[in-house]
Amino acid sequence: MERKYPHLSSPITVAGVTFKNRMFSAPMGGTDITNDGCIGPKSTAFYELRAKGGAGAVTVSECMVHPQTDGSHAYHLDPSILNSLACATYTADAIRRHGSMPSLELSHSGMYAGTYMTDKSKQKSMNQWGPSDTVRPDGVEVKALTKDMIDDIVKSYGDVAAMAKRAGFEMLMIHGGHGWLINQFLSPFFNKRTDEYGGSLENRCRFAKEVLTSVRNAVGPRFPIEFRMSGSEFFDEGYGIEEGVEIAKQLESYVDILHVSAGTYQRTFGITHPSMFEEHGRNVYLAAEIKKHVSVPVATLGGLNDPAQMEEIIASGKADIVYMGRALLADPYLPEKVMQNRDDEIVRCLRCFTCMAERAATSTRRCTVNPIIGREIEGDEVTKAPVKKKVLVAGGGPGGLYAAYTAARRGHEVILCEKESELGGILKSEQAIPFKYEMYQLTGTYEKLAREAGVEIRLNTEVTKEYALAENADAIIIAVGSSPLVPPIPGLDGENVVIVNNYYKEKDKVGDEVVILGGGLAGSECAIHLGREGKKVSIVEMRDSLAPDANVRHRPLLLQQIDKYVDVHTGLKAVKVTAEGVECADKDGNAVFVKGSSVICALGQRSRTNVVEELRDCAPFVRVIGDAAKVSTITNAVYWGYHAALDI
Template sequence: MQRKYPNLCKPIKIGNVNFRNRMFSAPMGGTDITADCTIGRASTAFYELRAKGGAASVTVSECVVHPETEGSHMYHLDLQTVGSLSSFTYTADAIRRHGAIASVELSHSGQYAGTYLTDKNKKHGLAQWGPSALVRPDGLEVKELTEELISDIVTAYGKCAGLAKRAGFEMIMIHGGHGWLINQFLSPYFNHRTDKYGGPLENRVRFAQAVLDSVRDSVGLGFPIEFRMSGSELFEGGYDLAEGIEIAKLLESRVDLLHVSAGTYQRGFSVTHPSMFLPHGSNVYLAAEIKKHVSVPVATVGGLNDPAMMEEIIATGKADVVEMARALLADHELPRKVMSNRDEDIVKCLRCFTCMAERAVTSTRRCTVNPLIGRELDGVEIVPSSRSCKVLVAGGGPGGLEAAITAAKRGHKVILCEKSDQLGGILKGEQAIPFKYEMYELGVTLGKLAEDAGVEIRLNTLVTKEYLEKENVDALIIAVGSEPLVPPIPGLNGDNVIVVNDYYLEKDKVSDQVVVLGGGQAGCEAAVHLAQEGKTVHLVEMRTELAPDANIRHRPILLKEIENYKIHVHTEYKGLSVTDEGVVCANAAGEEQLVPGTSVICALGQRARRNVVEDLIDCAPYVAQIGDCVKPSTITTAVYQGYHAALDI
């Protein structure tokens, strides 16, 4: 067949191993790490899903090589712990049986030991070790590694690599970036040693070279070693791209694949994992420049989810391999869809950080757009129903669309009714905000997938009791969503006021002086967008803090954007009235203040359409309520509930 993306689909040989395409699943930490730090069954299923989806390689992350100096609750691989070797063996087998190459990331956090502990207080009971003694910004003391301990750690990398090979892994990734121990040795910011491991670059790179030599001695020639590095640390005091090139040149003879990432977790999380506020492929330039100076294959990573962009990266020689993490959570079948020319069916990552926030909060995984993630053991196949039912879904938002697609895949006759003239629900409003455009695209993609699955879509159709009586359905899924909360504030219905949901319809009405009334996540993101357009923006919030409804990964990035764009923030301000000059508010002291602006964006939240639900609740033998019509929540909730409501029919 003629491949639409021939370069992306082309196999590649690294070391003595053949990979089926150029799309690799980048390291992602598992979730059910046992008390003994073995791989739990849920994590095995988590990694297997990417292999089934067509990725050429799937990397298990992170395996700590030297628990004596790194007490984080991450994977350990040894012969002493019952179940350790077998858990890695079962995981490698689960990946390999689908045609993907199983890889494991060997790691040491160094002075950042304990970062991934759920109970952060336990960090204070750990021994943090680094290249140099210092006190971390959080007050934790870091001890300098002795040469004897360095030698022990180097040996441990080799032992762990040998056990990984024994377990069935066919590639090893050495984590040398993002502020972890190897990167700490490479970095002039962290490494102040005066011995053979410190000072000039040829000394700072010595630890990485020793680690790679130890691993090579254990796995042998031809066994691929991938080295993950930050092309630049991207902060003052760290090494820059020019020095990143020199590091790559000093290491290339010892590796089979250079995996070029960016920044550090501690000083640039949203750069290492590009946020929605950054362009896709924002870190590719680092790999592209390093590739000019080395002879081994180079991989690039960071916010990539568009096959056309990835094809161009490979075709123009910027990199030999593209690696994805979040994109393959959003759609684990992305590589299979690319290989079969079905790229229009790809459900794209929203870069919303739900996946990372969930791991930090509950020690599990979720994905906003993929209900399987973190729950793979519950079943990843949609099993046809023993009896075909007539199903009506009321509401064409993300939850309703997911329910309709799933019900149709089970063999049911599905009708989806949407009262407006366009699918997508609340996502329609995101088309006018460039950094949230993929949320709008989600509605479009789910609409296409629903049609392809055989769902009968009826637009401009309001579902009522009478309508349902006429249709006589077996099952009803109510997904009618929420409506904007517009309190009876004088002037809030004026011509100079736009409800944030309707911004995409009325954006041309917005002047250069704007007040955003409501500092939740939606209001904050609208404020950032308006500031990006060069408008003067005032953000008014009744509570003491902004965006409390944003997840713990996205929120600090969002607040930083508000700071960077110099948005005028007014917390503990209660809106009293809206005038042509702005919003009259009461401050924390009860004093009236005019917040100036000739346009006002109303972003005061959403209210569930409970009246609609109550009218329809008895209109079918099986009735499910999902998403915002239950209570205003997230796309994540709507999609997950929609998927399972359809499975329950």
């Protein structure tokens, strides 16, 4: 078979272990960590799905090696904890039996101990230990580790490494990046020691070398050890790529793979995990530079989801291995699809941060485009229905498409009707915003999957009560979405006004000075796009803050972009739209004028309840999903659509 992506699909042998391809699953935290730090069954299923999807290696994250100084609520490997070794063994086996190599990330949070604890007040009451005495920006005191404590932590790395090998893990990743303890020793910002662990670069690398030596002594010579480092810390007081290269050169003889990430804790979230506002692969250059100076294989990562880009990275010698995290949540089978030349079926990660926001908010996982994530233990196979039925789906947005795709996989006869000439629903509007273009592309991927599963798609076809009754379906899934909310503000129907949903069709109407009515997620992201185009953009928002509907991971990054490109006017109510701008009133009734020759209305959406009510009694089984049920998110539309189809 001729591989479309031969370099990406080729095996690589490291320290006597052969990995079947160059696509590895990056460390991602589990979803049901037990109170004593064991890997729960949901987490085992979570990691196993990445292995089933064809990744060359799957890394379990993070195993904290020294609970006495790092109380983070994360995994531990401890013989005194009942089931600790057993849970790790079951997880390593679940990965290995699918031909992927199981890897475990060993870590210590240092001065950020307790980061993963849900109870942040408990975190702040803990003793925090780091290279040097200091006070964190949040006021928490940090104490310098003594030499005896350092020795004990180093020993713990070896002890845990030995247990990991006994459990069946066939590679270990030592976390030395992102502001965690080893990185704190490497960083001139964190490390102010005056003994043999501080000062010169060689001294700052000493702790890392001792840890790696301890791990090597525990696992032996033919066992891959991977060191995860930040190629650059990306803040003024930290180190840059030049010193990153020197750190790599110091450590390469101790490791088998250098895994080059980026950034540091709390300062560079949107770089360490590149947001939609960053280029895909924005950190690859760090790995490429380090690879010029070392002889061991180098791994790279950071917002990668395009096989063509990843193939070029390997083929051109920028790196030897590519890691993916969020991309393998969106589509766990991405590696298998690459290996089988089915890359046109890949469901791309949107970089929307739903996955990471959900973990922060509820300690669970969810993915906008993949309803299985976090619930893998329920099974990822769609079983055939015992009785074939006729299913009518009204609406061709993401929820309707995924519902139709799922129902067809169950063996049902599925007809999807879309009243417009193009599928996608509200996602059609995203094609005009470059950093959200993958949301627009999602429609094409879902459409392909649905058609290949056997869904009949009828465009320019509105499902009325008469139409539904004539089709005589056994089940109807109502996914008719929502319509823009356009209040009766004088002038809002003027020629200089564009509804945000229609911006992609009416871009030419928007001039160089724009007022956006509505500071929710849609209005804010449109404002950023226009600001990046060089337009003068103002947002008028009635509330006191912007984008409350954005998730907790995306919102801070969005607000940073707003600060760069947009003038913000909160606490204002639009009274009248004119050719020169928008007349507003503040909370005290004072008149305020916001200038702009073009106005974009982004005041929200309203469920199409009239359509829902018309169709409620048109089949024995009726389910309402997505915005038609409640104006919400793509995540809910896809998730509800998937489960609606499973229920038929």
